[in-house]
Every structure is written in structure tokens, then in C-alpha cells.
Amino acid sequence: MVDYQGHKLEQDTAKALTAMTQAAKLHGIDIAVCSAHRSFDKQLQIWNGKALGKRTLLDINSKPVSITDKSDQELVDLILLWSALPGTSRHHWGTDVDLYDANAITRSELALISAEYEEQGPCARLHTWLIQHSHEFGFYFPFQLGLSGVSPEPWHLSYFPVANKLLSAFKLGKIESVLHNADIELKSELMARLPHIVNEYVLRVAPSPDPV
Secondary structure: OEEEOOEEEOHHHHHHHHHHHHHHHOOOOOEEEEEOOOOHHHHHHHHHHHHOOOOOEEOOOOOEEOOOOOOHHHHHHHHHHHOOOOOOOHHHHOOEEEEEEOOOOOOOOOOOOHHHHOOOOOOHHHHHHHHHHHHHHOEEOOOOOOOOOOOOOOOEEEEHHHHHHHHHOOOHHHHHHHHHOOOOOOHHHHHHHHHHHHHHHHHOOOOOOOOO
16 A cells, blocks of 8 residues: 555555546646545444444435434445445455545535536536546446446546456455454344345446456
């Protein structure tokens, strides 16, 4: 891992992101990183915070949801819409980044919701440019409508030359062992459904472009 804008990234990913950022600046877009490598413990904090109601839980339309009347199954499904199960996040690899346009919005203002990247949103120009050019630098959107279990995330890009190899090496047995020993909320529900969760939210992603 190497340092990049105060975040940790896999070294080839960092090089490619540097090149992409320089190219975007020629079009008045300042690509900034909101999130990059994320440890298991950090992802665990996010998961447990949402399961316990300490972090805002969003529905498919990015609207806040109360957890008071939700079953364990419903809570797991809601959390997985926007947050990965610890141990399965692509952010663990250092190949995936959440991006925004620092020329259009500050980090403190950013909510990281789809509306910010669509139509008149502050990051709409960034999103359009990334759709057109990110593949030239080895990046693509792994979470796309109808092509991934995870909801579409127009801010999340993956460096597929490395990420594809790591995804191919993902083992269900390893994550079973890790979660069995973790202090994670909703554990019984998770362990009972783990094969399905891995197939739907880890292995089912949009196909990457062909290498340039």
C-alpha cells in the first residue's frame, strides 16, 4: 500500500489514479478521494453502527430508515444495499475508491448519494467524464443497475487490472472463519445466509471493460 491524498491505495491503483486525475484537470475537474483502502475493523464499525442504529440506514432511494420495526433479515438486506459485509468489501483491497469533484463540492458537504452525481448534482460533470474516460486508465464502475447485487454507486470506481485477480481469488471458507470469530451484529442471520450474500454482493458485479 502507498499513501494517496491521505489514504492508502494499492501501488498500481495509485499510479493509474494519478494519471486519471491529471487528465481530468484538463477539463476543469479535480478528482478527489473520499474513501480508499478500508480495514476490516473500520468496515466492522460501519456495519455494527448501522445494525445498532448508531449510523443512518438508507433505503434503495437513499432515504433514512428506522430500524425499530425491522427483523434481522430485513436489517441485513438494508445494510447490504449500501455497505459491504466486513471481510468482503472491495475497499479492503486498496483497488477501489470513492471519488468526488473537489472543484464542485467540499468533502464536508459531500453526502455520497446518487443525486450528487446525477443531472444537476455537483459531481455530474465528474460522473459523465468518468463514464467516458475511466476505462482508459483501468477503472470502471463495478456497481451498476441490474448488473450487481450492491446498489449503483456512481462514486465508486475499481482498478480492474488488479481487482479482477483479487475477486477471482476470493474464498467463501476464509470469510466464514473470519466472521465466526468476529464481534459482529446480526451474526446468526449472516452465517445462515453467507453463501448467498457472497454470490450476490461480492461475486455479482458489473463486468469490467476490456483492457485498453
